[in-house]
Amino acid sequence: GAGVSQSPSNKVTEKGKDVELRCDPISGHTALYWYRQSLGQGLEFLIYFQGNSAPDKSGLPSDRFSAERTGGSVSTLTIQRTQQEDSAVYLCASSLGQGGRRETQYFGPGTRLLVL
């Protein structure tokens, strides 16, 4: 079956512009996650959605970052007024959403964002 897909694969923008990154999770997965991978750094948790529960936004680095998930499926991560330090690879993952000991995350290919 299809894996997690993300678009665009690459995005170049100018400082101060807004960007939207999209994630399509694996069909049937109710949990969706966003991470940021900066050069030389590990994966930094940003936010996750689980079913109809309120998302865990504890990893969002500033109020310029927001994410939504429509219809329990597709998610969009929005970065407003981009800064050069936002340049990174943004990874999306999804999992079944059963919780407890059954959660294995499957990752998409990422969106490489470059802010000039």
Add this chain to the structure above:
Amino acid sequence: AQSVSQHNHHVILSEAASLELGCNYSYGGTVNLFWYVQYPGQHLQLLLKYFSGDPLVKGIKGFEAEFIKSKFSFNLRKPSVQWSDTAEYFCAVNPLNTGGFKTIFGAGTRLFVKA
């Protein structure tokens, strides 16, 4: 704060050498543990996972990892590496008090295997 430490940022080995990548986490409760791998130009994929039971888990491509609860460690091993194992390896922890959803990743270890 919860954290995951990977001891080496870069490792260089010759083919057929043995590999051990260290991973320690700081969380006292029950956890799920993972190793992910990212090959050059590819996206992150699961190498192996520990949920419960036998603390020695086997993954793909001859990798294994051992969960030592008393040491809060989950080290990755492979007896004989190949050039194709050149990749970046990430250790990750799900503390189960978050429902097993929130995952904390280590900074990664870049492995380069010389042919």
